[in-house]
Amino acid sequence: MNDTLTGVTPKPVWKTGIQNMNRTTEKKGTFVKKLIVKVSVATVLVFAWHAAIAGTLRGIVKDNSGQALEGAMIRLSDPNSGMSESIFSNIRGEFVLTTALQGELTLRLRTPYHRDFSTTVDLGEEAVVSQEFSMEVMTDESEISNSLPAAYHFGSLDFETGEDAVFNRYQFQRDCLSCHQLGNSLSRFPRTPEQWEITIERMHRYVGSDFDEDLRKRRSHILSEGFNGEPLKVRPQFPLDDSLSRAKIVEYRMEKGIIPHDAVVNPNDGLIYTVDQGASHMAITDPATGKTEYVSQEGGTFWLPFWKTKTMNWPFERYGPHSLAMGLDGKYYTTLAFANSVGVFNPKTREWEPSIVAGLLAFYPHTVRVDKKGIVWFTIAAREMVGRVDPVSKESTLIDLPDAESGGLSGGTMPYGIDINPADGSIWYSRLFGDKIGRIDPDTLKVQEFDSPVRGPRRMRFNKQDGTLWLTGYSEGKLARITTSASGFESKVYALPEFAEGYPPAPYALGVHPKSGDIWLNENMTDRFFRFIPEEERFVVYPAPLTGTYTRDFSFTEDGKACTSNNPLPMAALEGGVSEIVCIELMEEEPLSELRAYIPKTAEDEMDITDT
Secondary structure, three states, X not given: OOOEEOOOOOOOOOOOOOOOOOOOOOOOOOOOOOOEEEEOOOOOOOOHHHOOOOEEEEEEEEOOOOOEOOOOEEEEEOOOOOEEEEEEOOOOOEEEEEEXXXXXXXXXXXXXXXXXXEEEEEEOOOEEEEEEEEOOEOOOXXXXXXXXXXXXXXXXXXXXXXXXXXXXXXXXXXXXHOOOOOOOOOOOOOOOHHHHHHHHHHHHHHOOOOOOHXXXXXXXXXXXXXXXOOOOXXXXXXXXXXXXXXXXXXXXXXXXXXXXXXXXXXXXXXXXXXXXXXXXXXXXXXXXXXXXXXXEOOOOOOOOOXXXXXXXXXXXXOOOEEEEEEOOOOOEEEEXXXXXXXXXXXXXXXXXXXXXXXXXXXXXXXXXXXXXXXXXXXXXXXXXXXXXXXXXXXXXXXXXXXXXXXXXXXXXXXXEEEEEOOOOOOEEEEEOOOOEEEEEOOOOOXXXXXXXXXXXXXXXXXXXXXXXXXXXXXXXXXXXXXXXXXXXXXXXXXXXXOOOOOOOOOEEEEEEOOOOOOEEEEEOOOOEXXXXXXXXXXXXXXXXXXOOOOEOOOEEOOOOOEEEEEOOOOHHHOOOOOEEEEEEEEOOOOOOHHHHOOOOOOOOOOEEEEOO
């Protein structure tokens, strides 16, 4: 039958209900291959006060015993605009999604340990469509295992033990997850040690590793024996916060993206600017329409991704814009990872201007920030340096960092995160493989360096209101709260919640919300976004709409939305295979309250629609 949901009462198809398992997945039910959607009379209502929107989808999500399912994701997607909107059911299983999307839309329901359900919804202008859904539990061990995020497949490897072990858990996490997931469906298929060794040798070359043949063989065996195709036994339990039912996630597809890296919301025009390291272009996304414009650097319309080449040859034919920050002149300054330069993009003219050479030794300019004087500061990942350029004089300076030992496989310490202290203008940076953080005096260029409070210190951000420095610890799933001074720092470290004991998350970057002060973390192995509330010292977790999610940096809209790019490497690892911008809105109250009074309380004809 036609599985499009509209305001017209469909012909009933009667099915026998199935037993579900509870949210902790301890109770198992009967395995059935059809998901049943129970539809109350799908009523279309038109209200003058909804004239500015296309329509509203509301309903209830239950399990097969009739119990409400809290935290189920309801996602509507428009194939024409490339936009998707997602919300979550509340403790009663209720949801209301008021959307500007209209026409024939794709509806998908998702919640852990239950099968996805997809259908189409014909949502007319100013319409309210009401449905009730019953979701089916997974019971097959392989199906459950395959539904789990990459973190649990990776975390089930037989790591070596001991602080000094070359392949212990925290070293392995930093070594093998720094650019991409390991353990997703694209990377965990069974392979022989010999097949793994080819991949490992290529990965080691990328970071200048001199690992010998015996070490490569040891890592190959760990991966081959761990990713053997057997279903996992671990069953992570994902927490549900009260604020989840107030969250709305909007996605904007970027069809031409190859490696769209960092994204920034422009405070002047409200558009989202994303540098694409693979395509060498600036992507400009309009949140109002979902449309993206692409402005290429010369010769940057297509690039064969470097992970498919045998070696990383120099020089590259593309610029590789990696990170971006707005200067005092309103232009974006971007690190050109493959060109030893800082790119300049003018959002008013939408043109790339001549780049500023950072220096012959500035191999792989990485993360960039701009200080109050307009000086552009950036880390240099392939050298033990931090760089700066003056956009006015075009003068560049490369600052040598102190000697430090590299941990893991990297041939260097990889200077990575950087930010500007709003109190004294000092520059703070991190060294991912060196477990160091440091301070640079912007006037004397004196460098002070300290042991990092977290292993695998990655990206960092200052709270511009109170001067607190926040830092991700990638190797062990930690967040550091740092109070800096001219002579050092004090810190407090928080462990991100483990949804299964012994399976720590992998926080890549973070953003400090300019109004609330909340810390939004880019975590890249659990298909989730994390928010840390400093006053309460607790984390809130929001499921990502797509599996294989790998995000880079958070930026914030004027009205408070938290936005980031979603761009795993390679893009095929992301569900659907297309990069995107994701924005998360926390509504002040549940949208359900405003609509309850308007839904007519008429008798309901209960019927089942089976997906095809």
